[in-house]
Structure formats: structure tokens, C-alpha cells
Amino acid sequence: MTNYLSGIQLFGFRQQDLSLIRSVLSSAGLDGPGIEALDNVMPEAGLLFKNFGIYVLSVSDRIDFEHLKSLAGDDGRFPIIVILHQNSTPSVIDALRAGADDVFYIESLQVESPDFINSIQLKLNRCRLLYERLVYREGLEASLEELKDDQYAAFQVQSRLLPAAQQVIHDIEYQFSITPSLIVSGDFVDVVPISDELTLFYLADVSGHGASSALVTVLLKNITSRLLRNFKRRSSYDILSPLETLTRFNTEIYALGLDKHLTIFCGLINQPENTLTYAVGGHHPMPVYKSPEKLMVLEGRGMPVGLFTDAVFVEKQIVLDKNFSLYLFSDGVLELLPQSSIIEKEKALLDWLDATNVNFSALKSHIFEGNKHLEQYPDDIAIMSVSRVIL
Incomplete structure (x- = not known):
């Protein structure tokens, strides 16, 4: 029994009929090592072919039709041509119902040889195309699986770079949540204790x-x-300024020519002075500041980071209340809110923050409410809160 890349298997023919079949095939240049004749062994679907091929079966009675049913495959790579011994319309119908792709009569095969050859050639071409599609699909699935493995490896790396999801530094609590649209995220947060007095944090998209x-x-x-190490070595003090930090981000990302840019809110909390100094790089929506005395959206503008070589950023400062919370969002949050326009979404979120005794868990639940059924979110979603812990 030989395995061929493609071929024709002749099964169940008497010797005189087999000679006729081979003669017809030979006249079309199809006779050769890719053709094999079997007498007594009924093959299983596809067993005699490495990848694809055609069965030509001699069928003389209903028992053979039962064998035909067992041979018929599901994927089309092994079509079946039936050669009937008797000229009978019911037999043709039975053969087609049993899974035959085409039917001919042995007594008229010589006359119908052009149709017979054409049928074989069409089916060989079809099953070759089906096999190539199968190979392409399997290759694509393998590539996708490899890509998914790479994504999970990248996810592990990215997760290790993130700060603790909840931590308290000098009576200020930092909490965040990042939900990627795929496996890894383009949203990122960081919390950097610079000294006993200063803490830098940012949310980037x-x-x-x-x-x-x-x-x-x-x-x-x-x-x-690197900015933190430079500060510790006293070689650079850029990390003490959100504006200078954004400038360094912009310079290095633009220089790499990655065809990527980002928006960012970067803040610096000064404990002794009780201030928040911040700079904005094209970020939207702007953070919301809440205290018992006020609720406001922070002011500030600035160019995206990494898009322009001479990007301009502006630094602002506010005095923090004794009891305050600052809520930061990536724009993926707006995708989840049900309102129809950006202005309506921002107003609805602000109204909810104003009317609710907010904690981080409640805020996250509110944003994802009505979207938990989604298998994939339309964008990465980052939420961050910075709050004073009142002891």
C-alpha cells in the first residue's frame, strides 16, 4: 500500500474492467505511480492518501453501497466516483445518496471517457484546493496559538512592571485597575515614591x-x-517635575520612531506642602477631584507624548484638601458608558461621583455595569484613584 501526495485509487474492479479504466486514464496522461488498484480490502476514508485523492469504485450490488457510505468523507478531500455495472436510474440515485460525487456506467465508459476524465480532473483540482486551504488554516491556527503564547508572555512581563494594585504611601492611598481589550494593555499606571516627601504617579494611554x-x-x-536612578545619583532632577518628566517621555519616544504616541496625566504629591503638581499630555478625560468642599474636573492641556519633537506641556498646581480623592480614567472608560455623546458621558460620570459616597470598588462596578457580558472590550480600560487616608 503506497502513500501519494495525490492519486487515484481503483477499488473492486474485475481484471477486464480494470484494464479498461487504466486505458481511459492512460489516454489522458493520468496513468502512473499515483494510481493503485485494490481488490479485496475496503479502505477507510483517506487512508490510502497522504493528503488528498480520488476513489474510483466498482459497485455491483447494495452491499457495495453500504461500503460506499463508510468511505465517504466529510471534508471533500477524498471524492468518490462510482462505476456501475448495470444501467439503472435507481442505482444512480442510491450511489449519490450513499456519498458518491459522480456516477458512470462501465458499459459506456469508453464513449464517455472525456466526461469521465474531466470529472476526475475537476475533482483532483477541487480536493487539492481543499487540502491547501486546510494546510493554510492549520498554519494560521498554529501562528495564532504562537501569537497568543507571546501575548501571555508579554502580559506576564507587563504585570510585573505595574505597581501594587492598592498601596498607601505617606497617608495617600493609590488604587488602580487595568482591563485590556486583548491580553496585554496599552494603558499603564505607575506610582513612584521619590523620597519621604514626594510621590510621582501617572496614568498613560x-x-x-x-x-x-x-x-x-x-x-x-x-x-x-532611569529618572529615579538619576535623582538618587543627583545627576538629574527631572523626576521632581511632571512637566520635565513628560518632556523626557516625549523626547525618547519620538526619537525611536515607533509610530506610536500616548496621552498621559502625570502628578506629583508633595506631602509637607500638601500640594498636587501635575502636567497633561493630551489626556482625556481629565481627572476628577472630589472633597467635602468641592467637586471639579482638573484644568490643563498639552500635546500628546511622542507625536511632535517640540511638544509643549504646561504644569499646574493645586492645594489638597484634608479629605480628598482624585479619579483618573483612560478614554476606554467612556466607551462603556451608555450615554450617546462624549459630553453626556462625562457629565453622567461627574454626576455619579458627586452623588455617591465613592469607593474604588463601587466606581469600578459602576463603570463596568451593563458590560460584563462582553467577551472583548472595545478599548483598554484604566481606572485609578488617589485618596487621602484619614486615620
């Missing part, structure tokens, strides 16, 4: 999402770590 955007978040972490 890289354009696009997926692995390419996640790589930019790794770069952000790397730059932040």
Missing part, C-alpha cells in the same frame, strides 16, 4: 492596543526608573 502598544508601556517604565 498608548495609541492603539495590543502587544505593540504594550511595548511602549515597558519603555515608559524604563524611562521612569
